[in-house]
Amino acid sequence: MEVVIFLGPPGSGKGTQARLLSRSLKIPLMGMGDLLRNEINGQTERGQKIQKAVDSGEMPDWPLVCEIFEENLKGIQSNRIIFDGIPRNSMQIPDVMDILKRRNAAVEKAIFLNVPEIVLSQRIQQRFQCAQCGTSYSIKEGDTILCNICQGSNFVRRNDDQQEAMKLRFRVYKESISDLIGYYKDNNVLVEFDGTLPIDTVHHSILSHLKPFDYSVTAPMKKSTA
Numbered sequence: 001m002e003v004v005i006f007l008g009p010p011g012s013g014k015g016t017q018a019r020l021l022s023r024s025l026k027i028p029l030m031g032m033g034d035l036l037r038n039e040i041n042g043q044t045e046r047g048q049k050i051q052k053a054v055d056s057g058e059m060p061d062w063p064l065v066c067e068i069f070e071e072n073l074k075g076i077q078s079n080r081i082i083f084d085g086i087p088r089n090s091m092q093i094p095d096v097m098d099i100l101k102r103r104n105a106a107v108e109k110a111i112f113l114n115v116p117e118i119v120l121s122q123r124i125q126q127r128f129q130c131a132q133c134g135t136s137y138s139i140k141e142g143d144t145i146l147c148n149i150c151q152g153s154n155f156v157r158r159n160d161d162q163q164e165a166m167k168l169r170f171r172v173y174k175e176s177i178s179d180l181i182g183y184y185k186d187n188n189v190l191v192e193f194d195g196t197l198p199i200d201t202v203h204h205s206i207l208s209h210l211k212p213f214d215y216s217v218t219a220p221m222k223k224s225t226a
């Protein structure tokens with residue numbers, strides 16, 4: 001299994017780019033944040049522990065995160081996958097790489113979306129999500145739009161987008177990113193992109209650095225015998 005890893009600051013658009021890439025290459029996307037939210041929503045024992053950590057502003061217990069990560073990875077039936085949100089810092093690299101090795105997986109590329117802090121804070125202030133289906137949108141003051149997924153017209157600011165939380169997230173990010181980048185660079189898998197460019201431009205630029213969608217692994221179309 002080959003892995004494309006996304007990294008970048010909160011608000012860099014890496015979630016959006018990861019989803020677009022998943023659609024273009026027809027490969028699964030594993031967002032660590034989504035997996036943890038699933039646990040919380042499922043009200044499992046693990047979910048309750050994670051909720052507790054989130055409520056007190058701490059990172060969830062790392063061995064627990066690894067357990068959830070590996071469990072979900074086992075269920076993937078694809079020879080290629082995208083990760084978003086794991087590993088978060090260089091301390092997590094050895095465990096993540098061990099898990100990948102056990103699944104016979106290796107990092108194909110690490111996609112780094114670089115965006116300056118000042119641009120990020122402007123973006124965060126414009127970031128909303130559909131109250132009905134959760135799709136993210138960038139909305140400026142006075143804009144009225146309809147969700148193009150569910151036609152909803154009610155948009156809310158994301159909880160984690162409050163400015164203080166944002167500053168904290170950025171500080172944590174800055175402390176952890178340079179080691180991660182160094183690690184991927186040393187392993188010749190790092191590709192950096194200018195995350196301030198339009199979404200489509202960034203997407204096509206990312207695509208041009210990756211192997212295209214592999215038609216050979218999909219089942220050939222059955223010819224109609226009628």
Ligand SMILES: [Zn+2]
Nearest residue numbers: 130133147150
């Ligand atoms: Zn919607």
